[in-house]
Amino acid sequence: MSRPMIAADADKAFDALARRLATRAAALATAYAETQALIARADESRWRRAGLVWPLFAKG
Structure with missing residues (x-):
């Protein structure tokens, strides 16, 4: 019955x-x-954006 x-x-x-x-x-x-x-835009700020570097971690 428990199945x-x-x-x-x-x-x-x-x-x-x-x-x-x-x-x-x-x-x-x-x-x-x-x-x-x-x-594509050669924008190095991507390394300073936490949401891009660690997209699976919550902020704050």
């Missing part, structure tokens, strides 16, 4: 993990695209 409950919990956990990974992937993709744009 459906375990399966439901596993599905919820997997869905939550997939959402967190998708959010992190979007943050990385955004930072990468911005970094590439700055590289």
Whole structure:
């Protein structure tokens, strides 16, 4: 009888993990695209932008 409950919990956990990974992937993709744009303009300020250097860490 406990099988459906375990399966439901596993599905919820997997869905939550997939959402967190998708959010992190979007943050990385955004930072990468911005970094590439700055590289194309030869803008060295990209090394001083915390959001680009560490895109997965919260600020403050």
